[in-house]
Amino acid sequence: MSFFRNLYQFMMVGARAQANWELEVSNTILRSRKRLFILGLLLIPVILGGIAFADSVSGALPSFIGGKSAYGPSHYTNLIFGASILVGLCAGLITGCIGAGGGFIIAPALMSVGVKGILAVGTDLFHIFAKAIMGSVLHRKMGNISVSLAVTFLIGAISGTTVGGYINRALYDLNPVLSDMFITLIYVFMLGFLAFYALTDWYKTVRRKNISMDADLVQPSGVDDVPPLGKKVQSVKIPPMLTFDKGVTPGGRKISAVFLIAAGFIVGLAAAIMGVGGGFLTFPIFVYGLGVSSMTTVGTDIFQIVFTAGYGSITQYAIYGFIFYTLAMGMLLGSLVGIQIGSIVTKVVSGTTICAFYAITVSAGFFNRACALPAKMVKMGYVDVSPQVLNILYLVGTVGFFVIISAFAVWVFWSFFTNLKVLKSEKEVYVS
Template sequence: MNFFRNLHQFMMVGARAQAHWELEMSNNILRSRKRLAIIGLLLIPILLGGIAFADSVGGALPSFLGGKSAYGPSHYTNLIFGASILVGLCAGLITGCIGAGGGFIIAPALMSVGVKGILAVGTDLFHIFAKAIMGSVLHRKMGNISVALAVTFLIGAISGSTVGGYINRALYDKNPVLSDMFITIIYVLMLGFLAFYALADWYKTTRRKTAKSNSQGEGPATQGEEVPPIGKMVQSINLPPMLTFDKGVTPGGRKISAFFLIIAGFIVGLAAAIMGVGGGFLTFPIFVYGLGVSSMTTVGTDIFQIVFTAGYGSITQYAIYGFIFYTLAMGMLLGSLIGIQVGSIVTKVVSGTTICAFYAITVSAGFFNRACALPSKLVKMGYLDVSPQVLKVLNTIGTYGFFCIIIIFAVWVFWSFFTNLNVLRAEEVQESWEMQHN
């Protein structure tokens, strides 16, 4: 039981690190007129060209959306683009307010409305790459990047991403339903695990009547300069070639075998390519807890690797095979930029216990959605025998229940935001005054 509890803490630290990265990228984009102008320019051909594309196919796109043949889909209705903005907005609200887990609902949300799993994964990964390439300010972090660690890690990450992309495409080529079933099972296991412990933490927090929750968006936790036990053990293994890092943290620096970095990179790249999520949710805990790298070096190296891992995975494993829906990706990017900002502001006026509750509920909703969708995949593959009526009820409950919970959460966040505007403005004035007088 302690193993699973430690695994949950490991994943939560990674989810918070990913949320912290998402917020930083959002701030970098929104504070730069040049970056906003680039987004605006990208939207013009999508909106105008997409309408022409829709006319040219004569409304036939839905008939092959998610079909077995690879293709390069584009915008075909304003409804699809608007829906993608709402998906990104809700994911951003969850990320900003809760500080973890927002990106995990994107693939389930897209699959719930009929987008094939491989297309949802490729689109989500491309959306992460777009955010990374537009929001990263690498020169600010270059002093914290260990080039040797980053390059060695990327060897493994690119290899893992190649394998993960190949697995998804191979399953899809064999049978699109098999591909959907595989991705659904991955999300059921991951979200089910997180949901169980999130609900358990919420229950314990409520019983203790604690006003502060571990699920609050505080950004990634750090280990100071102490190397965790697993990190010490890994660094004690002398397996050439050895890499030296953290010279600015420890006199003489620390050493680690390049093989462990390649293995870590492979795991991150594999997970990112299969699930379509940012590799940062694994990179931070693996570096800090598993390899014993200082948090300062980890943050800089993580930002560096996400650009290349997400870029390589989305372009070489999905884009060139036609498994990216660019309109959805841009819509999710726009929605998430707004959602993250609003969500992070709301944390100032909402108790940690409430945030803990909504984290548990939203992750559980994602798990419930994929769990309800799984039987229909198993039936189509011949692994389960369930009547069509039961499957229809399960799919309806899973889809509508999921979106109802997410919409209720979004309404609650915006309600908390607008009803506390006076308090938030007062805090902003106070913070501005303190900055000027310090």
């Protein structure tokens, strides 16, 4: 049991690191007129091209590269674009308010409204890449990057991304239903695991009146501390050995390139299969698994997200037609606003409430995918369930998911607007 508890804490540390990255990227974009202008230019061809394409097919759903019938990469309607903004907005609210990556609701939300799993994964990965490029803060962190670590890590990350993309495409070519079932299963296990421990933590938090979500996390007490696992890894002398953290400890530290490549492979594989940036794994793996200082880890994490998400979204999904650009741009717009509002609301709500909503939103994602799984297993011939039961499960899972996420969004906006005076006074005090 302690292993799973440590694994949950491990994943939560990574989720918070991902959330910090997203908030910083959002701030960088919104505070720059140049970046906002570029964002506006990106929206023009998506909207105009999509409308022209939709008109040319007289409302019929287009095909896309690969020979499978589904929404095309440029397909556009006002409903689709508006829905994508709402999905991004909710994901941003979760990221900003809870302080943990809200991307876990994107794939379930898209799949719930009929977007194929592989298209949801590719679109989410492209949305992360677009955000990373537009809001790149890499230049601010270059002093914290160990080039040798970053390049070696990317060797593994690109290899893992290639394998993950190939797995998703191969399953889709074999059977689109099998592909959807595979992606759904991954989210069921991951979100189910997180939901169980998040609800347990919330219950314990309420009982002990502790408003800190991560009070039980055991983290290094200083930049010079190396966790036990990190010490063991660094003690293995398999050439070539790489030196890093010279600015943290005299002479720096050394680690075998083998471990970095393996870590990169795991991150890249997860990024390509699940449609995430990989940041939720990079931070905990580096700090706790490899013993790299948090300063070096942050810089390397930003570096790898840009290249891993870019390589994965373009070479593994975009060129095969598995990206819904309209959705990606809508999610980008929504998340930029949502994460700002969410981060502000944290100043006027209790930590216990934030803890509760993290547990509830994760549980909603798990419940949604768990209810969708039986229908996919029936289509594959693995189980036998009546159509009436499947319809009820789908309806309950979909409606329940969107009701919970919508209730969360309403709660955040209500907290924001009813506390405007408090938030404004805090800002004035800060400025003065």
